[in-house]
Amino acid sequence: MRTITAAFKRASLPRAAKRGGTLPPFLGFLACLTFSVTAAGCSPVTGTVDGAAEDFSLLRRDMQAACEPVTGNLLGNPGFEQPSPGAPDGNGQAVSGGNPPSSIPGGPLGPWDGCCSQPTGGTSWTVRTTMPHCGARAVAVASEKASANVLNQRVDLAAYSGRSVRASAFVFIAQAQSGAALAVDLFDLTASQIIASSPPLDATTADWRYLSVTGTVPTGGAVQIRLRSTGSFSAVVDDAAVVPQ
Numbered sequence: 001m002r003t004i005t006a007a008f009k010r011a012s013l014p015r016a017a018k019r020g021g022t023l024p025p026f027l028g029f030l031a032c033l034t035f036s037v038t039a040a041g042c043s044p045v046t047g048t049v050d051g052a053a054e055d056f057s058l059l060r061r062d063m064q065a066a067c068e069p070v071t072g073n074l075l076g077n078p079g080f081e082q083p084s085p086g087a088p089d090g091n092g093q094a095v096s097g098g099n100p101p102s103s104i105p106g107g108p109l110g111p112w113d114g115c116c117s118q119p120t121g122g123t124s125w126t127v128r129t130t131m132p133h134c135g136a137r138a139v140a141v142a143s144e145k146a147s148a149n150v151l152n153q154r155v156d157l158a159a160y161s162g163r164s165v166r167a168s169a170f171v172f173i174a175q176a177q178s179g180a181a182l183a184v185d186l187f188d189l190t191a192s193q194i195i196a197s198s199p200p201l202d203a204t205t206a207d208w209r210y211l212s213v214t215g216t217v218p219t220g221g222a223v224q225i226r227l228r229s230t231g232s233f234s235a236v237v238d239d240a241a242v243v244p245q
């Protein structure tokens with residue numbers, strides 16, 4: 001960079017600048033913008049100049065690429081990799097209204113299922129190959145004025161009653177309007193109530209984020225993991241897990 005800058009100065013600067021004078025404002029701006037000049041005084045300062053804050057997002061993403069199956073994960077099709085038998089491209093979908101029925105494969109107790117109907121708005125979940133966190137597929141979430149819509153999968157945790165269980169997923173929010181929220185819930189099907197919720201994400205994310213929540217398995221162990229959508233946003237979810245602790 002310093003070599004390029006020096007060469008540029010020698011070849012191109014007006015005579016006044018070579019003598020130690022100042023560049024005309026436009027040329028000064030152009031030099032800063034185009035050549036990321038290392039000298040002080042560039043304005044506007046951009047994030048690409050030497051010495052500015054580095055962007056570690058790619059590095060973090062690379063380090064995160066531990067795409068091994070999560071030990072003890074009780075979910076079926078946790079990374080949305082299992083092809084949908086009913087879809088020509090293998091990419092299933094579900095809608096909050098439940099019609100048409102979900103075509104996203106799940107576990108022994110049922111598919112990844114969409115819920116629930118509301119007078120206006122709703123959420124669709126569509127498996128896509130465009131932006132997986134791991135593997136080849138992830139599920140795209142499109143919420144429009146959603147009212148606590150959920151993509152859920154039921155798991156039988158009877159053997160773990162009274163024990164702690166962790167539910168988690170990786171999420172990426174591409175667009176979000178005010179009032180949007182995406183969270184992971186553990187839900188007690190017997191009492192029909194939320195056991196515990198992760199902190200919600202309510203704005204766009206620069207990278208994949210890990211949402212997780214821990215709760216106690218109720219007697220009988222009839223539990224769902226729920227990816228809960230509120231408001232209007234678009235997101236991608238991958239690599240969900242339910243793991244007894």
Ligand SMILES: [Ca+2]
Pocket residue numbers: 079080081132133134135136137138238239
């Ligand atoms: Ca995946």
